[in-house]
Amino acid sequence: MNRAGYRLVDLPDSMRPWRDRPVRWENASLTTGTYHLDAGGVYLYYPDGATTGYDHPVGQCQFGLGCLASYRTEPDPARRDVFLTRARAQADRLIGQHVEARGAWWYRYPFDYANPAHPGVDYEAPWYSGMAQGEALSLFVQLAQVDAVPAADRDRYLEAADMTFASLQALDDGIPWAVNIDSAGYLWIQEYPGPAPGSGDYTYNGMIFAMFGLYDYATLTGSQPAADLYDACATTIARYYPLLRNTRWHSYYCQAHRVPAPTYHQHHIRLLLQLHWHTGSPDFADMTDRLVDDYPAPGVAGTVAFEAGQHTLYRFDTAASGAWTASTGDIELARQTVTFSRDTSAPASMRRRIQGRGIYDRISDGPYTDWWVGESWSTAYLRGVHLTTIYRPPRTLTFPGGNVPIAAYRVTDDGTVTSIKTVAFPSPSNAPTDRRAVVNGRAMFQITAGGLTGYWVPASAVTIDSAPAVG
Structure with missing residues (x-):
């Protein structure tokens, strides 16, 4: 198992895993939708309008961790109590539904699943996910650290964390499994373990989310085996980052399919930045910076500054929102040259990379509404x-x-x-x-x-x- 020597560093609470994903108050008691809470406050999956919900371990973990993030910052005591109650409901459900195998606890998906974008990700219930195992580890560890939780329950959550960590120590020598070492000696936590031990999609975001559980567990307990597993995972991410990156475009979702993932690119940026914080290593900071430049977050808006002179403006076959979609692409529809006699400016609703080109800003008002201008210092750029x-x-x-x-x-x-x-x-x-x-x-x-x-x-x-x- 390859390890490069990445070491975990302690962090202020605001920079630790999951603090950046709070649940909004209006979503703390959802009773409708594909994912909502049952009468006991458990987050369940209701596909296609079903009246009976299914356990969804990743959904339950992320909802519980989001409630804990909100609990830490919510000033209203009554709302804090609700957020903590919701977080505990998810943890208790996972504990109550766990499957014990090979000396570890596992959290099953009790419904069939097929991913239309990824052939081979086709499961019959029950199935398991390394992402769920790692996120459950985070949820149990974080609840074990909440003073408002009774001491006996904190001990119970810590026991659940111990049993869950054991699943990430179990290599692909039995069923269920979530961890394998590839032919080059690199360790993977598989979000989608394949039916044969050692097979899987080699999905990047799911592995990093699972690593957060290792970080939480190692920093709470001082477990050297957990720190070593984190080191091995970080070594894997660093080694295979060139396969994640898709230069000047959306990064790839997984190794198996090499499909650019517009909805996951920003996740990759946030996740790699947190690996930088966890380890203090500039390796992951460099990776973050490159992904930001490859495809910056398109939600940025502001004012475009134009230098006096000629500028070429473009129309592209983008979605109505201006964002890239696979169905529209970024086909150029028209262009025009305009000349400004003096420095000027215009409001812009979006800044993003145009496929096969550079960074462009979309003008949102005035005679050039919905035209795009390419950024070029210092002739045209988004201020701020x-x-x-x-x-x-x-x-x-x-x-x-x-x-x-x-x-x-x-x-x-x-x-x-x-x-x-x-x-x-x-x-x-x-x-x-x-x-x-x-x-x-x-x-x-x-x-x-x-x-x-x-x-x-x-x-x-x-x-x-x-x-x-x-x-």
């Missing part, structure tokens, strides 16, 4: 500070030697430049950075110490952590 990535721990920038002049910018959130400093160093010089963002259309790092504290420098002008910067 967007898509910020927080590094923990801070990383190290290196300015080149040779007295190369580099401009650094102090910028407000709306993109207003309040100060510019030009620096040049005879020999390479270092500075710390704790974040990266797209600042006025360019990838930049913010410096956190020294004479340039608070200033942003273009990623293309420096290197970071001794590796070429992404920009």
Whole structure:
């Protein structure tokens, strides 16, 4: 089993797993829809209008963990009680429905399932998922740490965590199974274990979600075997990241099918960033940065700044929302050249990559409504500070030697430049950075110490952590 030596670091509560996925209050008591709560507050799956719900272990785990995230920040005591009650209902259901095999607890899906996008992911009940095993581990560990839970129940949840962790130690030598080592010696937690031990989709997001359970368990209990498994999983993700990445487009969902996954690309960004936080390794920060540039989150809007002169605008065959879909693609329908006699601006409802091209902004008002303009510093770009990535721990920038002049910018959130400093160093010089963002259309790092504290420098002008910067 290959391990590169990734070590777990302790984190402030706000940066630990699942804190970024709270359940909104209005969803804490859903009684209708494909997924909703039964009379006992258990999250169940009701396919095709069924009146009888099925257990859905991943859904139950994620709902419970989301309720715990809300519980931690909810100021209203009555609502806090509801969120905690909901979280415990999911954990208790999982405990009550568990299957014991090979000295471990397993959480079954009691319904048939076929994934239309992934041939071979076709299950007859009951079936199991490594993603569910890891997420259940997180849910039990986190409940065991809540002071408001009675001590006897905290012990019960910790026992459930121990038994669940055992399932992630059991390799593919029996049924059910969720963990295997591939032919090159890399360990995988399979979201969709195949019918034959060792077979599966090799799905990225499901494995990382399961790793969160290992992080929670190892940091609570001090378990070295859990830390070693996390190290092995992180080593696998680092090794196979080139197969996850789909340069300048949506990343792939899994190794088996190599299908670009628009709905999962942003998940991959958030998940890899959390691996950076868990390990402190710049490896995962670099991976995050590359995915952000490959296909940035399309929800960014604001104001496009145009420099005086000629600009080419485009219409594309995108969905009505402006987002890419497999059915529409990004076919160019029309283009026009416009000339502005002075610097000007226009509102934009979306910034995203156009397939096979660069980053474009969609104009949302005025004579050029629904036309797109390609970003190009400094002729046209979206003003402001967007898509910020927080590094923990801070990383190290290196300015080149040779007295190369580099401009650094102090910028407000709306993109207003309040100060510019030009620096040049005879020999390479270092500075710390704790974040990266797209600042006025360019990838930049913010410096956190020294004479340039608070200033942003273009990623293309420096290197970071001794590796070429992404920009």
